[in-house]
Amino acid sequence: MIDWNRETDRGDWYPDWARRARLSSADEDEILVAWLRMCLEADDVTFPAIAMESDPVNRRAELIKTWLNQRLILVSAEGSQGRGRWVSAPAFLTGPGFSSINAEIELYDRIAEENAWDDHVGEPFLTPFGKMADGRTISCASHFGMPALDVFQRSATAAQHDRLLDVAPVLHDLAQDVDERTQSHLHERINPAVTSVNSAPSPSPQLVARVRELETRANFHFSGVLQDAPTLRLHVDPIGFGHRVEWFVANDTGGLEVDDESTEVSIEVWERERRVAELSAAQRRWAHWSIEMAVHDIERPDVASDRLILVDEPEAALHRSAEARMADYLSTLATDGSTQLLLATHSPELLDLNAASVYEIARRNGRRRLSQLTSVAREDMDELGLLPSDLLRRQRGFILVEGLHDEVVLDELFGDELRRQRVEPLPMRGTTELSPAKIAFLFEYTPAHVFVLLDNVMTAELSDAWGRVLELTADGQLDAAQEALSSAASLNTDEGKKLRKVLTEVVLDGQAARLTPFGLTAADVIEYLPVEVLVPGGTDWRALRERHRVSRETSKKTPKDFKTWLKIALDADFSQESVRAAVQRLDHIPPDLLRLLKTIEAHAQPSDRIQSL
Structure with missing residues (x-):
């Protein structure tokens, strides 16, 4: 209407x-x-x-x-x-x-x-x-x-x-009638359309030039945005001009020709393979877009260098390599200073572009909201090893672990179960990288429950202390919750003190229910594995810890880090392959790690938050 x-x-x-x-x-x-x-x-x-x-x-x-x-x-x-x-x-x-x-x-x-x-x-x-x-x-x-x-x-x-x-200019887009659009363009702007050559009607030179220009521009966009795009051709019948304008896909023979050695101009119908309407859904969509771009470029050269293009789900019906080609071309348009693109997309290829400004539309607590992925958030993502497209995977949980070895052990022991639960380990490269900002990022941009896994923290004591904190925060007693964290004996180690600072920030931000801290009694996750697989001649982790302590007291050259000393002094091998081999040699799952899995299963529940748009 x-x-x-x-x-x-x-x-x-x-x-x-x-x-x-x-x-x-x-x-x-x-x-x-x-x-x-x-x-x-x-x-x-x-x-x-x-x-x-x-x-x-x-x-x-x-x-x-x-x-x-x-x-x-x-x-x-x-x-x-x-x-x-x-x-x-x-x-x-x-x-x-x-x-x-x-x-x-x-x-x-x-x-x-x-x-x-x-x-x-x-x-x-x-x-x-x-x-x-x-x-x-x-x-x-x-x-x-x-x-x-x-x-x-x-x-x-x-x-x-x-x-x-x-x-209604938008009607052309709704109907996807590129033939009508092109016909209107030619009918309005090319006059006369027909000339007389040797007493026979032929297309005018102006019409021939415009058809060639439309083809060139349309194919420039089409081949740029679509992988292995066919060649677009435009057929114009100047006799009955108002009814015969048609785009199609053709072979490389025949077509619109101009004899450069004479004054004659002629149009021959190409040997047609398919009309544009007969292309696949993805080809047809981008063919229409390319033709519209070509017409717009010619009709509005004054705004061609300052235009806004809106595309809804440009990745639709494209396979991965074609999606990458499309993203590369659209990013080229957007970075040449002449064009702005506004895209509604789930495409990893587009979301992960460095030049893209990413906004997320999500539903939380029954309300829809729009939020921008800021430069600070991107830095936090980089440190967590995440990309913007990772936010679309709708993970139910993230386990922040101290390092790569924790990630390898969890994957080897519980990998299939964690993937089924949609829970992903994220290595932090030590407790120094554990920060309230990173956890706040996960709360802001994902619906996930966050688990913080630290070594050298008493598991049962930490669980009891955090349970008390959750009760107090649920009652609105934030001061009492902070006091409970301060008095928790399980957080008096070096690792525990860093964790206490993070947990305090989470409580003050009102996000305590979305986080679960978990401690491993062992000083390092590798100490749950068979020592002889990782340390040649090793028989007991506690004995090796004692040797390291004595060596540090007697020599200032002894490395402070336990695993570094083991590599230098005892030729230990902590490569991913060796750690996986050690996990496979376990005759039972260590109780601490089994309790971790049960804790994850209890908290990694679906969220009411909808997928980003």
Whole structure:
């Protein structure tokens, strides 16, 4: 439906009804009233009405008056490909203040229910055509209950147009009618379209040049954005120019040709493989986009260097390599300083572009909100080993672990179960990298529950202390919760003190329920593994710890880090392969790690937060 009050080019509409109503010199409203009268009158009525309930003349006059107030038309299309046309009819909306329209719809419903059309010959009628979002009924003129846009009534009652031009520019995009779009462009801007060469009609040089330019520009965009894109060709038939403009995909022989050694210009039909409408969904979409870009580049060169392009899910129907090609081309457009792109996407290739400004739309606590992925957040992501696209995986949990060995052990022991639970370990490279900012980032941009796993912390004591903190925070006793953390003996180690600082920040931010700290009693996760697999000649981890302590007391050259000393002094191997081999040699799962798995299973529950858009 189109609002006639818009500033539009109605030039194609006038000749049709001005000609049919013999009103070539009339003003706009006079033409419109004549059109309305013709749409609201029955044609060739050969017998009188039997039982008119009201004066049809007054009803018709009231409908015309109401329409001139609303000024709405319905637009439809008819015909076959290459021979289509637009048709239109006056539209009416029900609602407060439009009692005549409301009454007409009620009358239509009653007569339709009784099938009493023969009793109302010669009366004007409105037929319901659909519903607006707010519930109001859209209707148009009808005869015997048949709407004016019905195929059997169009020739008599609906305006007919070869071109819709700019009545609704967005209509071209909605219909994806690139042939119509191109035809309008050529028809408006190339004059004359046909010249006479050797007494035979041929396309003018201006038309040939414009067709070549359109093809070149369209293929530039098409081959850039789509991997292995076919070549687009434009066929124009200058004889009957208004009806034969068609884009298609062709072989590299034949086509639009110009003989450079003579003055002759000719157009030959390419050997066609497929029309654009017959391409795959992805090819067709990007072909339409490329053609629209080509037309826009030519029609609006003044804004080609300052334009905004909106694309919804550009990755749709593309395989991974084609998606990467598309992302690369769109990023090129966006980084040349002339174009801005606004994309709604789930594509990792687009989200992970360094130049992209990423915004997330998510639902939290029943409300939808928009948030930007800031530069600070990106730094936190980099340190966590995450990319923007990782936020779309909707992980239920993240386990912040001290290092790579923790990650390897968990993967080897529980990898399949963690993936099923959608829980992912994130190495922190030591407790020095554990910060409230990183945890705050995970709370802000993911729905996940966060587990913090630290070595050398008493498991049971930490669990009891954190349980007490959760009770106090649930009651709003934040000061008491902080006191409970300060007095927790399990947090008095070096690792525990760093964890206490993080937990205090989480409590103050009101996010305590989304975090679970977990301590491993052993000083390092490798000490749950068979020592002989990792340390040649080793028999007991506690004995090796004691040797390291004594060595540090007797020599200042002894490394402070236990594993570094083992590598230097005893040729220990802590590579990923060796650690995995040691895990595989375990004859049972250590109780601390088994309790960790059960803790994860208890907390990694689905969230009500929707996927990012």
